[in-house]
Amino acid sequence: MSYLNYQVTTTPTGIRKILYLNWPLVFLIIAVSATGFLMLYSVGGGDVSRWAQPQMERFAIGMVAMFALAFVPIWFWRSIAIPAYVISLALLVAVDAIGHTTMGAQRWLDLGPIRLQPSEMMKVSLVLMLAAYYDWLDIGKVSRPFWVLIPILLILIPTGLVVIQPDLGTAIMLTLGGAFTAFAAGVSVWYFIVIFAAGGGVVYAVLASRGTPWQLLHDYQFRRIDTFLDPTTDPLGAGYNITQAQIALGSGGWSGRGFMQGTQSRLNFLPEKHTDFIFTTLAEEFGFIGAFSLLTLYVLILGFCLHSALTNRDRFASLLTIGIASTFFLYFAVNMGMVMGLLPVVGVPLPMVSYGGTQLMILLMAFGMVQSAHVHRPR
Amino acid sequence: MRKSPKDIVDSTRIITRRGLMLGGIQLSVAAALGLRMRTMQLDRAEEYRLLSDGNSIKIRLLPPARGLILDRAGVVIAGNEANYRVTITREEAGDVEQVIDRLSNLVPISATEKQALLDEIARRTPSTPVAVRDRLSWEEFAAIAVNAPSLPGVTPEAGLSRVYPFGADFAHMMGYVGPVSDYDLSKMDEPDPVLLLPEFQFGKVGFENKWEDVLRGRAGSRRVEVNSAGREMRELGRVEGQQGGTVQMTVDAALQNYTAQRLGTESAAAIAIDVQTGDLLAIASSPGFDPNLFVRGISSADYKALTEHDHRPLADKTVQGVYPPGSTFKMVPLLAGLESGIIKPGDHFYCPGHLTAGGRRFHCWRRGGHGSVGVKASLEQSCDVFYYELAQKVGIDRIAEMARRFGIGVRHELPMSAVAEGIAPDRAWKQARYGEDWQVGDSINASIGQGYVLASPLQLAVMAARIASGRAVEPRLVRAVDGVPVPVPEFPDLGIDPANLKLARDGMDAVMNGGAGTAGSSRIVRAEWRMAGKTGTSQVRNITAAERARGVIRNDQLPWNRRDHALFVCYAPFDAPRIAVAVVVEHGGGGSAVAAPVARDILLFALAGGMPPLDAYPEGQRGRIEEERKKLRLAPTTLAAEPRGVSRA
Structure with missing residues (x-):
């Protein structure tokens, strides 16, 4: 499909694009990010320069990028879907080969001043690729086996590359993010049921492989599974992070201990308090009110994205919006589920709150595409 | 390929239906997260608050050096000597038995000692250091320190222990120190917390006992943050204690x-x-x-031998x-x-x-x-x-x-x-x-x-x-x-x-x-x-x-x-x-x-x-x-x- 399909006369130009922006979404993003700054200031012990300030700087750049991307016509994004996917894939291969190892995993690619996390890029690239694929694909063929196999491969190749880093969290997010996009495109529910069952079988096989010569996961990953099943069995070892996180979270109570008053996070009991476990600090200091408010902000972001997607008659734009929203959903759902003991600790940041440049920038740019879809929708 | 208007309508219809389904799924998950927050932060807040408070600042005592006892000319008749000992902490050691076996290559540990040690370790909480050997020679101590990387959880420590350089000469007058027993504690109204430290030496009889208050000194303390499992995270502050008073006796x-x-x-x-x-x-x-x-x-x-001697040495x-x-x-x-x-x-x-x-x-x-x-x-x-x-x-x-x-x-x-x-x-x-x-x-x-x-x-x-x-x-x-x-x-x-x-x-x-x-x-x-x-x-x-x-x-x-x-x-x-x-x-x-x-x-x-x-x-x-x-x-x-x-x- 080319830009000729669009009714050029209805496409906003110049200053009018600003008016067509999904402003509630912009404000929600600002609200969530501001929460992030506040929490980074708190876990930094009142030291702005430690985490809050770098995060704000990246946020500023990210916002500029978001607006810039929003003003780029949506068909441009569709046209770069394949190159973006291929480049992300190449970078993933590169990071596996020469990347920096942190915390037992190769996730970073050092490109001079920029440290790039290709797995974060892939989260968006994959959605972009799948949206373009289903936009291109004849609606009647969506559920045919061959045309289902292609997106499965598109999902599994980067997932496989991420698993060997190893980064279980991103692998799960890629798989589910891709699945959500395909689901939205109308792939028959039966495929999902079958694949879900097959996935269950794989999980069983993985668990059964433990201790055998063909063991499929690293020991630390097995231990994380153990910890997930019962964190109290080893409160000082494998279950330490999650036990401490839950204590911090639960002790927040209704209204929390107050800003900067969280003893758990303050006293360094919490691991990775500024990254993956930052939600515990929020929940401890602002209690149920604070934690639930953040959840509400996230749900509202989802809601505005979904509304935008459903009211957009452009298939690519709708699928892209839903895919990005779903990825965003996976971020916060997996992170919160993880720190609240519902999911294994897999290393997924809290979107736009956790400290981390790549994650924030990629998300803001992804929302730039969502805005672009919103601004350039057929009217 | 061009899309027909029908395709667009079909597409919109499918996306709307699937989008609403997805939205429903995601909202349900969000609701589950919200419920989990409610359970943890409202229903079980008290329980977690208790755990959290246990997770806080602890005062760790620094045992004071016991006061010296000098003769009238200033010769030390009761002093302190460095006591090198080695402890093992289960949570850091991992395979305790293997570590002890490795340690036994450096210091002799008999099979019965090893069994007693394993029992002791099993009885204590994982974060409690348990003494493996006391009074190591400097060579043994150094050997353990050098081999520390292959001995996880093993800590060579240098403490102080009472020593009486004149041996038996002052035995009766001076008495001696020893570890605090439950019986000793039962006689005190409010025992000094430092007495509860393992290996702390306390005047049992004689002058050491009568002048305990002066000789003991005042324990210092470290304010440390510990997590709820008792593991020390970092030191917040330190109040130096005061070593015991130096007592000069009239004896020559x-x-x-x-x-x-x-x-x-x-x-x-x-x-x-x-x-x-x-x-x-x-x-x-x-x-x-x-x-x-x-x-x-x-x-x-x-x-x-001492109690049965007819000359009653004690x-x-x-x-x-x-x-x-x-x-x-x-x-x-x-x-x-x-x-x-x-x-x-x-x-x-x-x-x-x-x-x-x-x-x-x-x-x-x-x-x-x-x-x-x-x-x-x-x-x-x-x-x-x-x-x-x-x-x-x-x-x-x-x-x-x-x-x-x-x-x-x-x-x-x-x-x-x-x-x-x-x-x-x-x-x-x-x-x-x-x-x-x-x-x-x-x-x-x-x-x-x-x-x-x-x-x-x-x-x-x-x-x-x-x-x-x-x-x-x-x-x-x-x-x-x-x-x-x-x-x-x-x-x-x-x-x-x-x-x-x-x-x-x-x-x-x-x-x-x-x-x-x-x-x-x-x-x-x-x-x-x-x-x-x-x-x-x-x-x-x-x-x-x-x-x-x-x-x-x-x-x-x-x-x-x-x-x-x-x-x-x-x-x-x-x-x-x-x-x-x-x-x-x-x-x-x-x-x-x-x-x-x-x-x-x-x-x-x-x-x-x-x-x-x-x-x-x-x-x-x-x-x-x-x-x-x-x-x-x-x-x-x-x-x-x-x-x-x-x-x-």
């Missing part, structure tokens, strides 16, 4: 060492006291024991042991008689060798008797009949009153364990104790320090010091605390007529220097150290009339524990008294033969401030004394002590 380490060695293996006690200040210069009980054994944890075999005979003082007591009834005016300085009694009173016959130690005996000769020759006669005239109550003035039957407050009061018996005492009336025979026995009279060696030393100084000298053990001298109190005058006191002193001088004195052979020939003394031989058995008729069995033919106690009290220099000494040798035989030479040697050492010059001894004894000296195993510091008044050619 060289003299103490010499005294302990001079007593040898006898069951004996000896005390040297400064007659002016009451400073105890030496206070030794023999045989001793090595207090370091107790600090390190004495083996049951060693302990059994007992402190100097202050806990009470003995019939025998003739060393005689100055007391004499002064009681003189002070009351009942006995005049020129009075004489006739001694036929025995006296009959209350239907009983009392013998003098000399079977043939002393003939007519005056005041001075009564002490010089230690005539018993003189005192039998005296006691009947003076009466027991005056004698007992005089005994108490000289410190017998009075508890001297010393920071040592179980200081005995002794007994200065009188009518009221016997009535209270036995519900019986006082008999004349009781007075006769008491007059020669037998019967009910009991005195500790300390009391005898105090008595000698009071006779020498004429003042109510009280013994003391602490000279200075943290460099601040403890003031010597102004001791009150005894209130005894100096003329009478001089009679007693002259009598004691005659014992040594009178020519016919009972301890003439133990005299000091140097004029400036002229010595006065009094012998005593106290019976521990009754001699029946039948035995007396056959001939009294000689001491060396009796079993050891039925032999007489040998006693001696003395002071010097006679003209300007400085030091008094009391010696009791349990079942040693005669006071003049056994106790007096020991007492003289101690006195001379104290006067000379080191090994006394041989010219202080009577001419004929010097060779033998020089030989005996060589047998003594003295500490190097004692041998190095610079004797005073020794003319060097």
